[in-house]
Amino acid sequence: MTASPSSAAQAARERLASRLVDLRKTAGLRAIEVAARCGWHKSKVSRIENGRTLPSDADIRAWCRACGADEQIPDLVAATRTVDEMYVEWKRIHRTGIRRRQETDVPLYDRTGLFRVYCSNVVPGLLQTHGYAEALLGTISEFQGTPNDASEAASARLARSRVIFEGRHRFVLLVEETVLRYRIGSPAVAAGQLGYLLEVMSLPAVAFGVIPFTATRTLWPVETFMIFDDERVQVETLSAEINITAPAEVGLYAKAFGELHRMAVYGARARARIAAAIDALG
Incomplete structure (x- = not known):
């Protein structure tokens, strides 16, 4: 039995979160430091890194700049939009x-x-x-x-x-x-x-x-x-x-x-x- 499409959508969200975690670790930053640089509560970083919250375009830009990875912004913004479009509730549509x-x-x-x-x-x-x-x-x-x-x-x-x-x-x-x-x-x-x-x-x-x-x-x-x-x-x-x-x-x-x-x-x-x-x- 294959995984459900909604499970596939969640997996895509988790892959995006993993990429953001990798950026933070490559920059040598702790989660609380990314939160401080972005002006966020530390719980927001936790929700993003655990795939519970899908970051907005502005969140991606702030995250990449905090990690000194501006060159990653276009690719990650595109990935975020793909994840956002992957699973869309009918009531929203x-x-x-x-x-x-x-x-x-x-x-x-x-x-x-x-x-x-x-x-x-x-x-x-x-x-x-x-x-x-x-x-x-x-x-x-x-x-x-x-x-x-x-x-x-x-x-x-x-x-x-x-x-x-x-x-x-x-x-x-x-x-x-x-x-x-x-x-x-x-x-x-x-x-x-x-x-x-x-x-x-x-x-x-x-x-x-x-x-x-x-x-x-x-x-x-x-x-x-x-x-x-x-x-x-x-x-x-x-x-x-x-x-x-x-x-x-x-x-x-x-x-x-x-x-x-x-x-x-x-x-x-x-x-x-x-x-x-x-x-x-x-």
């Missing part, structure tokens, strides 16, 4: 509503050549209809207690998904068969979403796979994740979005995707499962 979050991903979607997407719980965002997206995003806003702009956010999600039709990108999208049966929205919304899957899976750039209920599992159902080329993985948990860029960890998700890909069915066999889900709506 959605604090002004969900629409803005859909729009901020547009540059990432535009520059990605190959999308690999696995969803164990909902239809992939790239393939959602407006009705399905609105129902889903409204539920998310209500659960999180954040501003509900579900209709506008759904429109922004569909605008972001235009990459499906541009012809400059390739998509491999996998879902567990259970996803086809979950009732997100009304029966009419569910039927419209399933019908749309039948349409979009015929696009030349799209490979859509369904992992059957009866598949012999070589990998258990895992968290929903997206791989953007070989550069970044976005993982969705109940509480947060995790962004992974470390090559070894990206490779781990690529390996998992390969296992899931081999368990899925495509083409006529996938269509049959979608049709069965439509029939089950009555």
